[in-house]
Amino acid sequence: MKRAPFADIFWLFIATRLLLVVMTYIGYILFPVPPHVYPVQPVDIVGLLTSWNRWDAVHYTQIAQYGYQNIYDTAFFPLLPLLIRGVAFIFGNQGYIAIGMILSNLALLGALFVLYQLAADMLGDRVGRRTLLYLCIFPTAFFFFAPYNESLFLLLTAGTFLAIRRQKWWLAGLLGLFAALTRSAGVLLVFPYLYELWVANKGMADGKQSIVSTLRQALPRLLPIVLIPLGTLLYCLYCWKMFHDPLAFSTVQSHWDRQLTLPGVGVVYALGQLFFVQPFGSFYEVHILLDLAATAGFIILAVLGWRKLRTSYTLWIGLLLFFTFISPAIHQPDALVSTQRFVLEMFPAFITLAALGVKHPRLHLAVMIAFPFLQATMALLFVLNRWMV
Numbered sequence: 165m166k167r168a169p170f171a172d173i174f175w176l177f178i179a180t181r182l183l184l185v186v187m188t189y190i191g192y193i194l195f196p197v198p199p200h201v202y203p204v205q206p207v208d209i210v211g212l213l214t215s216w217n218r219w220d221a222v223h224y225t226q227i228a229q230y231g232y233q234n235i236y237d238t239a240f241f242p243l244l245p246l247l248i249r250g251v252a253f254i255f256g257n258q259g260y261i262a263i264g265m266i267l268s269n270l271a272l273l274g275a276l277f278v279l280y281q282l283a284a285d286m287l288g289d290r291v292g293r294r295t296l297l298y299l300c301i302f303p304t305a306f307f308f309f310a311p312y313n314e315s316l317f318l319l320l321t322a323g324t325f326l327a328i329r330r331q332k333w334w335l336a337g338l339l340g341l342f343a344a345l346t347r348s349a350g351v352l353l354v355f356p357y358l359y360e361l362w363v364a365n366k367g368m369a370d371g372k373q374s375i376v377s378t379l380r381q382a383l384p385r386l387l388p389i390v391l392i393p394l395g396t397l398l399y400c401l402y403c404w405k406m407f408h409d410p411l412a413f414s415t416v417q418s419h420w421d422r423q424l425t426l427p428g429v430g431v432v433y434a435l436g437q438l439f440f441v442q443p444f445g446s447f448y449e450v451h452i453l454l455d456l457a458a459t460a461g462f463i464i465l466a467v468l469g470w471r472k473l474r475t476s477y478t479l480w481i482g483l484l485l486f487f488t489f490i491s492p493a494i495h496q497p498d499a500l501v502s503t504q505r506f507v508l509e510m511f512p513a514f515i516t517l518a519a520l521g522v523k524h525p526r527l528h529l530a531v532m533i534a535f536p537f538l539q540a541t542m543a544l545l546f547v548l549n550r551w552m553v
Contacts, residue, residue: 298514310546340353361386434498459503465481
């Protein structure tokens with residue numbers, strides 16, 4: 165087990181957070197909302213914070229403060245709002261936005277240490293460091309700064325994989341439970357868990373142990389897996405009690421323009437919009453291009469990582485891609501909306517990209533130029549309350 169470079173990881177975290185703070189300050193001052201109303205008073209700290217309370221962040225902070233007020237809120241899973249509410253209670257039930265941002269950033273910091281361990285154990289220190297760099301400067305990594313659940317889900321899923329690799333099965337099951345309470349895709353951790361368990365048991369069976377002895381050793385490792393779907397089941401019970409629909413978080417997806425389709429339908433719709441509907445230079449054309457690029461890029465990284473990474477890691481990317489593909493927003497001009505954000509969860513792809521960046525310096529240079537530029541642009545649009553992802 166490689167020891168994580170604490171100072172380097174910490175300073176990468178601090179540097180990227182400070183850049184987002186500077187971007188927020190500049191955007192808040194130079195691009196006021198509404199336009200042409202330029203501030204002449206001292207900077208409003210509350211205004212700076214609320215500039216990050218946009219889109220889904222609004223729902224998470226409102227749920228934390230007021231609970232699930234209607235069935236449509238159930239699309240937003242409960243762990244992050246519960247954590248925000250718990251911390252806010254300590255401070256007199258105030259500061260929900262700031263607390264959400266602090267929790268999101270602390271979760272990212274924890275995820276960086278976990279991801280370094282996963283990447284460095286497989287491919288060495290240099291790839292481990294490069295993985296963290298690419299993740300922090302990725303175009304949509306600004307969501308780790310906002311009160312979104314991306315960083316919490318990343319921490320819990322990566323932590324589950326690390327616990328499995330260390331064969332701490334009960335810890336893996338517990339982290340998987342929390343991941344299932346954070347995002348609907350968390351329940352999919354059952355599959356990489358089962359695969360890694362099969363690999364571990366196969367190693368035992370290849371030895372001189374009897375089948376009975378092997379089964380005795382395998383059973384305690386198998387039991388913790390029930391914790392992962394238990395997280396989803398607990399939320400189902402809550403939805404049933406509150407709204408008389410145990411699958412409310414799924415049935416309300418149409419309200420948020422998500423439709424259950426065959427895999428690939430969203431890509432076809434996006435291509436159709438790009439080539440036959442949207443005029444050149446239109447607002448949605450850029451959205452579609454970015455989402456298609458994210459989709460194609462992470463499919464390529466999944467394929468390229470097949471031989472570089474453990475099979476369970478590629479399986480995880482494939483499951484998340486499949487989960488995204490079967491619920492596109494086909495009634496939106498961009499059917500792949502939010503794909504740029506969803507790929508943040510596919511941490512094995514960042515390990516593959518890091519390995520390629522180490523091997524190909526020109527690719528590394530291209531990433532170092534393109535990623536920060538796109539992140540600054542998209543983060544600025546986000547704080548200005550312009551719809552982006």
